[in-house]
Amino acid sequence: MDAMNWLVLVLIVLLLAALAFVVIRRRGRAGGVFATKPKP
């Protein structure tokens, strides 16, 4: 494989890593509606 192919491969891997980072980060910001525990 020549240098150009390696460069494309590295760019694709970096792009996928960046996409995964954004998705995980956005999911981490997602909230919910929580009920408190009943008091004894």
Next chain:
Amino acid sequence: MHASQINGLPVVTVQGGEDVAEVRDVIYSPEAGHLVGLTLNKRGFLAGRRREVLPVAAIHAIGRDAVMVADESSLALPEDAPDDVAHPGADRNVVGDDVLTVGGVSLGTVRDLVLLVGSAGEVVGYEIEKAGGGRGYIPLPAQLAVSGSALVVPDITEEFVRDDLVGLGAAVDDFRARLGLR
């Protein structure tokens, strides 16, 4: 107003108009029938969770487009906030819970929480996905069994399932009167 509409709203100070945080979680007490507080994210597309939380007593107003607080000091550190707000049970997200009557009839699944507009976070009912399909609304009694998987409501709730928010408004008072709560 629905609780999910609060998720993601900016938290803005009345004094200064600063946009200090974004709402992450809505925490409410089914026993008391009102919100107890909000957890927060930092502002920005990829910013993470904010350590401070917002107890309901520190909220100036919950509006359609923003949650208003007096100033940034209204945000409380977890150690200074009520435990329910500082450490919400991650297993107690009620959206998606089954709604079951005491008699064992499934009314559907919870889609959202309905709040009284202009109140300090008073919760009056639930929006549900009805077991037979379609959207419905049920009034919230003052006392309710809520776990992380099922919402157990009195048998008479079945009679008070309404198709829209206007119907729910009328049903809340009748429902609570029938339960002897008012």
